[in-house]
Amino acid sequence: MMIVHMGDGMARTVRFHELGGPEVMRLEDEEPGEPGIGEVRVRVEAIGVNRAEALFRSGQYIEPVKRLPGRLGNEAAGVIEAVGPRVSEFASGQRVSVIPNFSQNDYGVYAEQAVVPVTSLVPRPEQVDAVSGAAVWMPYLTAYGAMAEVARMRAGDVAVINAASSSVGLAAIHTADRLGARPLAVTRTRAKARQLAEEGAAEVIVSDEEDVTARVLELTGGKGAEYVFDAVAGPGVVDLARAVAADGTLFLWGALSGQPTPYPGFELGMPALNLRTYTMLEVAKDQERLRRAAAFITSGLRAGAFRPVVDRVFPLEQIVQAHQHMESNTQFGKIVVTTA
Numbered sequence: 001m002m003i004v005h006m007g008d009g010m011a012r013t014v015r016f017h018e019l020g021g022p023e024v025m026r027l028e029d030e031e032p033g034e035p036g037i038g039e040v041r042v043r044v045e046a047i048g049v050n051r052a053e054a055l056f057r058s059g060q061y062i063e064p065v066k067r068l069p070g071r072l073g074n075e076a077a078g079v080i081e082a083v084g085p086r087v088s089e090f091a092s093g094q095r096v097s098v099i100p101n102f103s104q105n106d107y108g109v110y111a112e113q114a115v116v117p118v119t120s121l122v123p124r125p126e127q128v129d130a131v132s133g134a135a136v137w138m139p140y141l142t143a144y145g146a147m148a149e150v151a152r153m154r155a156g157d158v159a160v161i162n163a164a165s166s167s168v169g170l171a172a173i174h175t176a177d178r179l180g181a182r183p184l185a186v187t188r189t190r191a192k193a194r195q196l197a198e199e200g201a202a203e204v205i206v207s208d209e210e211d212v213t214a215r216v217l218e219l220t221g222g223k224g225a226e227y228v229f230d231a232v233a234g235p236g237v238v239d240l241a242r243a244v245a246a247d248g249t250l251f252l253w254g255a256l257s258g259q260p261t262p263y264p265g266f267e268l269g270m271p272a273l274n275l276r277t278y279t280m281l282e283v284a285k286d287q288e289r290l291r292r293a294a295a296f297i298t299s300g301l302r303a304g305a306f307r308p309v310v311d312r313v314f315p316l317e318q319i320v321q322a323h324q325h326m327e328s329n330t331q332f333g334k335i336v337v338t339t340a
Helices: 051-057 130-135 137-150 167-179 190-198 212-219 234-242 287-303 316-328
Strands: 011-016 025-030 039-049 076-083 095-098 113-117 121-123 158-161 182-187 203-206 225-230 244-252 274-277 310-315 334-338
Touching: 011 316, 025 316, 039 130, 039 316, 051 316, 076 130, 095 130, 130 310, 130 334, 137 167, 137 225, 137 287, 158 167, 158 212, 167 182, 167 287, 182 190, 182 212, 190 203, 203 212, 212 234, 225 234, 234 244, 310 316, 316 334
Parallel strands: 158 182, 158 225, 182 203, 225 244, 244 274, 310 334
Antiparallel strands: 011 025, 039 076, 039 113, 039 334, 076 095, 095 121
């Protein structure tokens, strides 16, 4: 990748000057700037890599890129360097995690130093290192928001989790277990089945080898699952919808297939099916929901029920390789980039 150096007083920052694949990202020296009203500047130690960033830099995200060059990243861990006016709840020197609740058109944390809104910060306990602090929040906020806040999932409910080996899928397995539900993990190949069982999946369904619908119905005595959480979307939603119990809900929280997603209700004869899109922003941008989520996730971390599953750690200068690895879909858990 191209690395541009401009001298002292600058922070290495990832930017992209055109839309495209991982190769469009450049590591450049840039002034981090001073925090404004309601902002802080964070010395970034570790960065959580998410699909949203790949979609954004390629022009395929739910929000378009408004200006070039663009910045990337909205999940990180570090230490506050400076606070702007009207910031009283956080102080310089405090360890924090940055959660994804802002537009990448406005801020980006793929950098050694980054200015972010104070509303995106959560305190980082001493026992949570930077890599863990950058890896834990997006997956668990996504899982908690859909399962606890929106679905109000209860003990005994069955939750089918597609793309279960992703960081969100793993957090969903842990969250379902924490809520007393029964997580059924769906993965494409047998390679990750044992690891998913070790992470707490009640059953693992290998979609390349098994009929997912038939297997879910078999495991639920023909009833189907109260909830299906799908990160793939595309034509496969029709078969997943067949596995939903009467009056159950199919959540679409990702679109990894990149294909058009049909509405399955009419094709299936208009069953009592709820179909709902969901993004983590429903929780991350609502301060009351975020407060509850932080309490729930922190409790799980302290109890050992929750933990980030980190696949690989890359240095910042290998950000292109980190994105290439993410797009290979071979990872198990979260990809993290460190600045040191």
